[in-house]
Amino acid sequence: MITCSAPGKVYLFGEHAVVYGESAICCAVELRTTVHVNKAEEVIIESVLGSTGLDFEIHPYVSHAIEKMRQFTDIEGVAIKVESELPVGSGLGSSAAVTIATIQALNYLYKCGLSLEDIAKTGHEIEKMVQGNASPTDTYVSTMGGVVMIPQRKKLQHLKCPIIIGNTNKFSSTKELVGSVAKLRSEFPSIIDPILANIGQMSILAEKYVNESDYRTIGRLMNVNHGLLDSIGVGSTELSALVYAARHSGAISAKITGAGGGGCMVALAEDDNAISIAKAIEEAGGEAIITKNTEEGVRLE
Numbered sequence: 308m309i310t311c312s313a314p315g316k317v318y319l320f321g322e323h324a325v326v327y328g329e330s331a332i333c334c335a336v337e338l339r340t341t342v343h344v345n346k347a348e349e350v351i352i353e354s355v356l357g358s359t360g361l362d363f364e365i366h367p368y369v370s371h372a373i374e375k376m377r378q379f380t381d382i383e384g385v386a387i388k389v390e391s392e393l394p395v396g397s398g399l400g401s402s403a404a405v406t407i408a409t410i411q412a413l414n415y416l417y418k419c420g421l422s423l424e425d426i427a428k429t430g431h432e433i434e435k436m437v438q439g440n441a442s443p444t445d446t447y448v449s450t451m452g453g454v455v456m457i458p459q460r461k462k463l464q465h466l467k468c469p470i471i472i473g474n475t476n477k478f479s480s481t482k483e484l485v486g487s488v489a490k491l492r493s494e495f496p497s498i499i500d501p502i503l504a505n506i507g508q509m510s511i512l513a514e515k516y517v518n519e520s521d522y523r524t525i526g527r528l529m530n531v532n533h534g535l536l537d538s539i540g541v542g543s544t545e546l547s548a549l550v551y552a553a554r555h556s557g558a559i560s561a562k563i564t565g566a567g568g569g570g571c572m573v574a575l576a577e578d579d580n581a582i583s584i585a586k587a588i589e590e591a592g593g594e595a596i597i598t599k600n601t602e603e604g605v606r607l608e
């Protein structure tokens with residue numbers, strides 16, 4: 308049996324804008340999806356969603372990963388078990404993590420010899436097939452770990468401050484939110500395009516501050532990024548409540564992370580106030596997770 312795991316991620320900057328080729332900065336977090344694979348008589352996929360065969364409705368990412376890997380090797384039967392610390396549909400990259408961990412586990416089991424670049428590329432093709440218009444961000448950062456600038460594929464300085472995630476526990480459909488931004492953009496291109504370009508510029512400016520570990524300045528820019536995300540219609544009452552609760556309890560920064568709508572917000576904290584920020588998020592109705600940046604992307608367990 309082979310076991311691989313891959314991390315989820317938060318966006319420091321650039322969600323939505325990255326779909327239009329703008330720059331984003333993403334940070335892998337120490338919340339992982341673990342995939343166990345073993346040769347078997349038939350295809351069996353087990354997860355919290357149930358036990359199925361090759362099933363593109365219930366297990367689209369794992370099923371597509373098996374199909375894709377059939378281009379490199381002869382896979383007849385395989386038993387796959389998925390366990391995850393990442394809530395599904397919350398903007399933390401759970402679909403990228405399961406896709407990347409599955410590809411790498413099959414890569415080891417069948418000795419396909421795929422490189423990390425090949426794995427990230429195959430994972431992105433699968434996300435595009437399932438979601439429509441997906442950027443390479445989630446699959447790239449889940450494969451490589453660390454802090455990554457996209458589309459430059461540049462690794463930046465590791466983030467050392469505590470990261471707090473606040474989950475609204477409201478399902479958010481990336482496809483629908485990306486669609487709603489596309490609609491707004493097609494109606495008001497002269498307004499929306501500069502906002503997206505501005506978000507991209509923020510990532511380019513922030514690169515220096517990330518490399519200098521200047522969390523105060525990163526935080527001020529993240530707060531501006533939150534306002535711009537709100538302006539393109541991906542905020543919500545629940546997300547705002549968690550963002551302002553985190554800021555009022557001393558967070559360095561707090562913003563939406565991922566597609567928005569529901570899903571999660573992210574806050575950066577000092578070493579000594581992570582617990583009080585997490586409490587404030589819970590009191591405002593969210594579920595808080597204290598985590599940190601991980602330098603490790605997909606790995607063999």
Ligand code: MEV
Binds near residue numbers: 400442
């Ligand atoms: C979703 O986690 C982030 C978006 O930018 C979509 C994408 O990058 O594919 C909204």
